[in-house]
Amino acid sequence: xxxxxxxxxxxxxxxxxxxxxxxxxxxxxxxxxxxxxxxxxxxxxxxxxxxxxxxxxxxxxxxxxxxxxxxxxxxxxxxxxxxxxxxxxxxxxxxxxxxxxxxxxxxxxxxxxxxxxxxxxxxxxxxxxxxxxxxxxxxxxxxxxxxxxxxxxxxxxxxxxxxxxxxxxxxxxxxxxxxxxxxxxxxxxxxxxxxxxxxxxxxxxxxxxxxxxxxxxxxxxxxxxxxxxxxxxxxxxxxxxxxxxxxxxxxxxxxxxxxxxxxxxxxxxxxxxxxxxxxxxxxxxxxxxxxxxxxxxxxxxxxxxxxxxxxxxxxxxxxxxxxxxxxxxxxxxxxxxxxxxxxxxxxxxxxxxxxxxxx
Amino acid sequence: xxxxxxxxxxxxxxxxxxxxxxxxxxxxxxxxxxxxxxxxxxxxxxxxxxxxxxxxxxxxxxxxxxxxxxxxxxxxxxxxxxxxxxxxxxxxxxxxxxxxxxxxxxxxxxxxxxxxxxxxxxxxxxxxxxxxxxxxxxxxxxxxxxxxxxxxxxxxxxxxxxxxxxxxxxxxxxxxxxxxxxxxxxxxxxxxxxxxxxxxxxxxxxxxxxxxxxxxxxxxxxxxxxxxxxxxxxxxxxxxxxxxxxxxxxxxxxxxxxxxxxxxxxxxxxxxxxxxxxxxxxxxxxxxxxxxxxxxxxxxxxxxxxxxxxxxxxxxxxxxxxxxxxxxxxxxxxxxxxxxxxxxxxxxxxxxxxxxxxx
Numbered sequence: 001x002x003x004x005x006x007x008x009x010x011x012x013x014x015x016x017x018x019x020x021x022x023x024x025x026x027x028x029x030x031x032x033x034x035x036x037x038x039x040x041x042x043x044x045x046x047x048x049x050x051x052x053x054x055x056x057x058x059x060x061x062x063x064x065x066x067x068x069x070x071x072x073x074x075x076x077x078x079x080x081x082x083x084x085x086x087x088x089x090x091x092x093x094x095x096x097x098x099x100x101x102x103x104x105x106x107x108x109x110x111x112x113x114x115x116x117x118x119x120x121x122x123x124x125x126x127x128x129x130x131x132x133x134x135x136x137x138x139x140x141x142x143x144x145x146x147x148x149x150x151x152x153x154x155x156x157x158x159x160x161x162x163x164x165x166x167x168x169x170x171x172x173x174x175x176x177x178x179x180x181x182x183x184x185x186x187x188x189x190x191x192x193x194x195x196x197x198x199x200x201x202x203x204x205x206x207x208x209x210x211x212x213x214x215x216x217x218x219x220x221x222x223x224x225x226x227x228x229x230x231x232x233x234x235x236x237x238x239x240x241x242x243x244x245x246x247x248x249x250x251x252x253x254x255x256x257x258x259x260x261x262x263x264x265x266x267x268x269x270x271x272x273x274x275x276x277x278x279x280x281x282x283x284x285x286x287x288x289x290x291x292x293x294x295x296x297x298x299x300x301x302x303x304x305x306x307x308x309x310x311x312x313x314x315x316x317x318x319x320x321x322x323x324x325x326x327x328x329x330x331x332x333x334x335x336x337x338x339x340x341x342x343x344x345x346x347x348x349x350x351x352x353x354x355x356x357x358x359x
Numbered sequence: 360x361x362x363x364x365x366x367x368x369x370x371x372x373x374x375x376x377x378x379x380x381x382x383x384x385x386x387x388x389x390x391x392x393x394x395x396x397x398x399x400x401x402x403x404x405x406x407x408x409x410x411x412x413x414x415x416x417x418x419x420x421x422x423x424x425x426x427x428x429x430x431x432x433x434x435x436x437x438x439x440x441x442x443x444x445x446x447x448x449x450x451x452x453x454x455x456x457x458x459x460x461x462x463x464x465x466x467x468x469x470x471x472x473x474x475x476x477x478x479x480x481x482x483x484x485x486x487x488x489x490x491x492x493x494x495x496x497x498x499x500x501x502x503x504x505x506x507x508x509x510x511x512x513x514x515x516x517x518x519x520x521x522x523x524x525x526x527x528x529x530x531x532x533x534x535x536x537x538x539x540x541x542x543x544x545x546x547x548x549x550x551x552x553x554x555x556x557x558x559x560x561x562x563x564x565x566x567x568x569x570x571x572x573x574x575x576x577x578x579x580x581x582x583x584x585x586x587x588x589x590x591x592x593x594x595x596x597x598x599x600x601x602x603x604x605x606x607x608x609x610x611x612x613x614x615x616x617x618x619x620x621x622x623x624x625x626x627x628x629x630x631x632x633x634x635x636x637x638x639x640x641x642x643x644x645x646x647x648x649x650x651x652x653x654x655x656x657x658x659x660x661x662x663x664x665x666x667x668x669x670x671x672x673x674x675x676x677x678x679x680x681x682x683x684x685x686x687x688x689x690x691x692x693x694x695x696x697x698x699x700x701x702x703x704x705x706x707x708x709x710x711x712x713x714x715x716x717x718x
Contacts, residue, residue: 009615019615019617309660312685313481315515316515317684317686320681325677
């Protein structure tokens with residue numbers, strides 16, 4: 001059926017003239033017929049990226065502050081119709097989706113079966129998507145979008161089967177950040193394997209979703225001392241109550257000297273520093289909080305590549321700096337295990353969901 | 360003498376109200392008196408960052424295309440006078456300098472002695488600088504700026520003594536990119552130590568300064584196969600003639616599928632991929648050219664953090680991605696050794712200097 005062979009990256013569904021990957025494409029081919037290595041999902045819900053939803057809401061806010069939620073809904077439909085994927089042209093971001101496997105191509109390597117209820121862990125920015133119900137069940141409010149339609153996964157996509165023992169929203173909330181604990185565990189494990197003394201790990205933004213999971217992962221991987229850095233006393237109290245960190249310190253991550261001194265006072269500098277706060281300007285402090293030959297893992301999308309590279313050079317800091325790759329094999333299952341095993345993590349996540357639902 | 364204690368980062372010379380590192384500061388304290396861990400350099404030449412010089416030249420170009428070089432000179436003087444450092448407010452970049460050690464504080468850890476002729480390997484963007492001759496010997500043309508004045512190095516700064524056996528311009532040209540071969544050698548060496556088969560290394564931009572040194576470093580560190588990727592046949596011929604790479608392939612690094620296929624055809628995917636080309640959009644191709652559990656080292660300042668992070672996630676690629684830290688202890692000496700030991704590298708660098716001098 002297909003004029004061209006499939007490529008595991010989804011290249012065969014790019015309709016642009018230039019050779020670009022699906023994420024960079026202007027428009028994707030959304031035909032429902034599958035190439036042999038693809039999977040089709042019947043969509044039940046889209047989770048829009050928070051930055052994307054906020055931009056749409058701002059754009060459709062009138063001078064008197066009232067929001068035209070029908071306008072927001074119409075624009076999501078328009079974007080998906082025009083591009084064949086949900087990628088906000090302003091923010092460049094997408095989100096994820098929940099649905100049920102409808103058809104599995106004979107050569108799909110993803111290990112999914114028809115009927116599996118899954119969340120996609122690759123971005124909507126590269127996922128062919130067709131909305132079939134005109135978003136009739138969505139009022140244009142909030143990032144959770146009930147939706148009937150279908151989406152296509154490629155050979156190299158990732159989807160995780162939703163577990164039966166946890167509420168869907170809780171699982172999604174964990175899967176959203178599951179790359180951080182998996183990579184943290186791997187890096188910390190490498191230090192533990194080659195070190196005879198205790199390995200120290202500092203997590204900047206330790207009270208957040210990816211931060212609290214990273215603290216749990218660091219301890220699980222054998223860290224001798226975990227340090228959680230939070231922006232204010234209120235969050236410090238919450239994090240202390242969970243017992244996830246050996247030390248909890250309050251510091252402004254954008255103040256390099258303040259962050260360095262806080263981590264040092266808590267038993268640092270850290271062998272591994274994990275940056276989980278989405279504010280710009282944390283590179284210098286993270287570098288200074290890290291020991292010679294230590295590693296900084298940047299998970300924040302607010303990280304500036306040049307600030308990190310030039311910052312380390314300017315400080316003559318011999319640290320390894322990792323771009324936080326959101327994909328590590330088994331990451332979703334590992335993060336869910338951490339949540340199940342640690343009442344502190346689970347409490348933070350459940351508290352956040354309750355809080356969000358209540359606002 | 361000093362009201363406040365010195366900090367190895369140079370924080371004590373920041374005159375801004377906010378607590379920021381010298382690189383982020385608006386203005387630095389340029390007093391010639393040293394804190395105990397500082398070093399003062401008598402400056403003989405500034406090497407402006409290429410992007411910075413081009414911006415200044417563009418700004419002072421009239422409608423008829425003529426350049427007001429006196430205006431360029433005046434603006435460099437103005438910037439250094441106002442900020443106490445040479446940091447182009449538009450590009451944010453600086454450069455480096457050459458000079459002679461004039462005074463060494465009793466607690467300086469840099470290992471320098473009065474009279475040493477050195478190049479600073481930390482950016483001018485964080486180096487206190489005073490120009491004393493009004494740049495009288497500079498005509499405002501080109502990035503090389505003869506200059507009499509002084510500069511200050513902090514406890515954590517880096518300066519390399521210029522070797523006697525090589526021309527100054529050649530040494531500077533090597534030192535400018537010396538972080539890349541040092542980090543490449545370290546990473547490749549780790550793969551070689553734990554692998555029983557030959558380790559393959561692809562260098563994207565293998566014909567350039569940092570690229571050719573990285574190819575030499577990869578082989579020196581024990582790589583079993585080195586692949587140089589260049590943008591066109593002319594550069595391929597130059598690189599082939601040096602013998603630095605086992606395979607030389609031509610590919611557009613911005614075309615992810617093209618880059619993947621070229622490296623694969625040359626014996627890849629690579630265990631280690633080194634990105635040395637300063638063009639945006641190379642993240643996807645570098646990720647796809649790299650083997651599962653391989654490492655990508657990004658040295659290009661055109662690298663987008665989010666494109667790398669989201670790209671790897673979108674491709675379900677389990678690769679380690681490093682921010683190319685320009686500082687590795689001993690990096691300048693190592694790069695100079697590679698140049699001395701390899702006629703191919705030396706030929707490329709000398710050819711480039713001759714070419715630049717002739718244009």
